[in-house]
Amino acid sequence: MRLPEGDLVRSRVVSDPGAALSAALDRRLTGYAVFRPQDTLLLGGDRRAVLTFEGGVPVLAYDGATDRGGAEALGDLAVPGPYKVELYELSSDALSDAHDTPELRVSPEMPAEELAADSELAERTRVLAPDDREEQSQNDKSALEAFLDDEEKIAAIREQAREEAEQRAEEWGFDDALDR
Amino acid sequence: MVEAFAVASGKGGTGKTTSTLALGMALAADHDVTVIDADTGMANLLFHAGLDDVEVTLHDLLVEETGTRVDEAVYDRFGMSVVPCGTSLAAFEAADPGRLRDVVADLAADTDVVLLDSPAALGSKSAVLPVVLADRVVVVLQPTIPSLSDGLKVQEYAQSYGTETAGVLFNKVHDDERIDRVADQAERYFGGETLTTVPDSDVVRAARRAGEPLLAHAPDSVAAASYREAAAAIDVRDGDEDDVAARFRSAVVPETP
Numbered sequence: 001m002r003l004p005e006g007d008l009v010r011s012r013v014v015s016d017p018g019a020a021l022s023a024a025l026d027r028r029l030t031g032y033a034v035f036r037p038q039d040t041l042l043l044g045g046d047r048r049a050v051l052t053f054e055g056g057v058p059v060l061a062y063d064g065a066t067d068r069g070g071a072e073a074l075g076d077l078a079v080p081g082p083y084k085v086e087l088y089e090l091s092s093d094a095l096s097d098a099h100d101t102p103e104l105r106v107s108p109e110m111p112a113e114e115l116a117a118d119s120e121l122a123e124r125t126r127v128l129a130p131d132d133r134e135e136q137s138q139n140d141k142s143a144l145e146a147f148l149d150d151e152e153k154i155a156a157i158r159e160q161a162r163e164e165a166e167q168r169a170e171e172w173g174f175d176d177a178l179d180r
Numbered sequence: 181m182v183e184a185f186a187v188a189s190g191k192g193g194t195g196k197t198t199s200t201l202a203l204g205m206a207l208a209a210d211h212d213v214t215v216i217d218a219d220t221g222m223a224n225l226l227f228h229a230g231l232d233d234v235e236v237t238l239h240d241l242l243v244e245e246t247g248t249r250v251d252e253a254v255y256d257r258f259g260m261s262v263v264p265c266g267t268s269l270a271a272f273e274a275a276d277p278g279r280l281r282d283v284v285a286d287l288a289a290d291t292d293v294v295l296l297d298s299p300a301a302l303g304s305k306s307a308v309l310p311v312v313l314a315d316r317v318v319v320v321l322q323p324t325i326p327s328l329s330d331g332l333k334v335q336e337y338a339q340s341y342g343t344e345t346a347g348v349l350f351n352k353v354h355d356d357e358r359i360d361r362v363a364d365q366a367e368r369y370f371g372g373e374t375l376t377t378v379p380d381s382d383v384v385r386a387a388r389r390a391g392e393p394l395l396a397h398a399p400d401s402v403a404a405a406s407y408r409e410a411a412a413a414i415d416v417r418d419g420d421e422d423d424v425a426a427r428f429r430s431a432v433v434p435e436t437p
Contacts, residue, residue, distance in 0.1 A: 148369075
């Protein structure tokens, strides 16, 4: 997928992707967001995914590293850690070619629900979505399923949590519990 | 016999407290059940159990030298023994989370099942303590990526401290078809089976507003039936109460932060 370059309007490191989705919705962004997970270890290197918006409502997602689109692209990219998110404005016309790629599209509320786990944001997005977007959400594949499919990434998340738990056990004086 | 379970989620908003009380009521059909609000910083079990006007709570037991007896903070409600926690920030600050082990040890001497409603966080000693103390953990999940990844983290913490997974429970489920696939996938990573999937429903919110556990407010609802299914899937083990109490008392507990 190729997009013309837009105008950068916001660049933040966020612990929760919902903050970026909410910012895009609040400013009724027409353009795209670039998500870059900061924990490059979990994904084995630098990764980014693009999510486009029309009037603040998500339209399509694409992960260049896996060459997958739609909900699966967001699942491929999802990690527990912080993300750097840049929002770019781009005209509707410039987005229209890309938006004419059904296999990359996501339902309006899916990123808020599955990536951010924010049902209130999902509802606000649904309210703002044009009526003709609704049918599409019936056929969506799940970002969560794509996330759970990636055994290597899940193993890395578990390994990281285990190391953290053991390190903290020492800090917190739980050492004996480790040998229980 | 006694077995202690931590009901944990890693991420807030999964319906952990609703699940704790619902599992407690369902397990109470066959067992003596004691439910303890171990989420001492963000206590809300008292609101779910209609106990928001009681005077003595777990907080009083966690503050040194109040002279409060453990049984003063135990309330018989809905067929269970319920130990609520107060919501005062001052009481939270005065509380010594380490005393939780003695309270749990006392209560374990006289019950079959202890359910610890655990903090939805892993960032502090007091938040992790219930998972350290419990025999097994029940992980409450929502079918979202953050909830699953936090749930995996909780499980790794629990395993590191020798606490097994009793099972996972999917809550606030919207899509019945998809959840079966998600649950199958998740079972590969979680130590225990999927105990049940609970649909998102207004009746759960209504129960919370009424200050009643779901199984008392809407016993015939689909959600209530799901929790009974989950309870039936948990095979409560016959831990020796003296052993369990001794383990709680001897658990290495950090100093007050």
